[in-house]
Structures are given as C-alpha cells and as structure tokens.
Amino acid sequence: MFVGYLYPAYECFKVVEQRRPSVESLRLWCQYWILIALVTVMERFADTFISWIPMYQEAKLAFIIYLSFSRTRGTAYIYTTFLRPYVASHESEIDQHLNELRTRALDFVAAYWERSSAFMQTKFFEILQYVVAQGHRPAAAQPPPPPPPPPPAQVILKDC
Template identity: 50%
Template structure:
C-alpha cells in the first residue's frame, strides 16, 4: 500500500497537472478539433464532480483498504488515451442525471442568488444603522469629554487667580516689627532725618543763623551708627549746623 502523502502527490500530478498540460496543448493548436475539446471539457466536469463528492465520502469510506490507490487508478482510467473512460462515465452517469434536473438546478441557483442578495441587503442595512448609531454615540461622548475638560481648565485657572491674589496681598503686608523694640536701619535713618529737619526749622536755630557768617563745612561722618549714603547728606549737614549753634550759645 502506498502512503497517504504519495497518493496525494500522484493524484495531483496525474489527475490535475498532466491533464491541464494536455488541455493547454490542445487549445493552443492552430486548428482545434471539436471532439478533442469536448473530451477535455468532459474530463474537467468529472474531476469537479469527483472533488465535491470525495469531500463528503472520504469521511465515511477513507478507512477502506486501497482507497487512495483506487482514486488514483480511476483518474488514470478517465484520461488514458487508449481507454478514454471519460466518454463512458460522462455519457452513462453524468449527462442523463444533469439533463433531467437541469431546470430544477437553475431554479435553485436563482433562488439562492436572490436569497443571498436579500440577506446581504438586510445585514448591510443593519450594519449601516448600527454604524451610524455608534458614530453618534462616540461623537456625543467626545463632546461630553471636551466640555468636562473645558470646565476643569476653568477651575484650574480660577484657583491660579485666587492663589495669585493671595500672593499679592501677602507681598503688600508690612513686615512685622523687630523684637525688643529695635527698628531697622532704614527706619532709624528716616527718624533721624525727620528730627534733624525739625530742629533746623525751629525759630531758635533760624535766629542763631542770622548772627553768624556763612562758613563752609566739610562733610564728615563721625557717627558710626549712621551708615554713609547720599540720602544722609542733609542729615549730616543739619547735625553740623546744630553743633555750630551750640558752640555759639
């Protein structure tokens, strides 16, 4: 007994490849003979029927001994030139059966075609309606997500504005006083400047100035507690004038 793989290989070569090559040579002839053309057409019709039948019968009879070898021998019997079993099988079995049921087969084919078209249109309409529904649902979902995103952005901006206002208010709050009643250098300079200007503008200081001749004084920063800066020049001049007034009195 031949193996299953070898049976399939021989069937493909001698059942399909070789007959196809012979049919090609016949078609490519300058003068095609009608009888030879009819023979190969009958052969391919029988091969088509056998292919359909074996898909069903192989399930039930493939266990028979020599089943693969019998199929191979039958295919050789169909196209072998000295036998040409194709004419016998076709004229005896296939042609009478198909001719008897040809009208019914055509009607069944037309019904199946119309039914297939109706089924196709039914599923096409359902799929189209479902697709439109899903599209609008997705569009509504995206619109809702966009609205939520805009609301979240507005909330974030509002929180940022509130934080910014609170930061601005905290910057405008004056610094707390230093411990133990001490004041900062800027506050001390401002207080000294105000006191010196008030003393210079007093009537006593003005009267003493009328009796004295103007004298140029050089600016000397003899008080280490007052830091030197251009803004303290008036304060130093006022202190020098006060010293001069005291010496004259």
C-alpha cells in the first residue's frame, strides 16, 4: 500500500501543487495511475487464478516498484509499449461499449428509482391511513370506562 499508493500519491501531490508543473511530470503520474487502475481491476478478476502462484505478491510488489520510481521509467515504457497501442487500436470499440454500459446503467437507475419511489409512495399512504384511522376512532370502539366502585355497605344499628 505504501509503495503502490501512498508514495505515488504524495509524489503526485507535489507535482500538482507546483506553481508551474511540467507536462512531462503530470503525464508520468497520469500514466502511473492509469496502469495501477488497470492492474487493480485485472487483479480483482484474476485473483482466484493467480494468487496461489508462489512469489506472486513479491512479483507484484517488484512490478509496482518498477512502475512507481521515476528512475526506472517503467511507467512510460509499459504505457507507451503496451497500453497505448492497444487502447488506440480499440478506442472506438471501447467507447461504444462504454456508451452502451452507460445507457444500461442509466436505464437501470431510472427503473430502480421508479420502483422504489412507487413503493415508498404506497408505504407512505398506508402509514398515513393508519395514523388517520387511529386519530378518528369512533367512541363505541373505545373500551368503556371502568365501573365505579360499589358504595360502602351501610350498617343499620337497631336500638336494643
């Protein structure tokens, strides 16, 4: 986490906060974060297949170190040699798939919103009807008051 995220994030912060950051430094860190995002997503899908390989974590750490340190220029090499040519040749397909995914996601959110708002409206009116019914109970429906206590027994004394 330190080598792959914290250190690069701090270096990126320093570049962004410069008065006039160089385009090359910004490009380098953008390329780094693109590659890290790609590695993270790929690893989530392939984790069950590759996590059991001996020394996998160590190899991953070495790869991240290779990418993150500017002396190795690993980020620029991997990006320009592998990623950029692949994405550039498939850019229109990727854009088409992303647009389809965005449309499906918006349709899903709209349908979910409609269903949840209809459900909430129904429940709200049920609760409102219940509250109104509780406030206007007829008097006969209320339990009768308890009967008054019986009068004390009278003792009549006769003259003897």
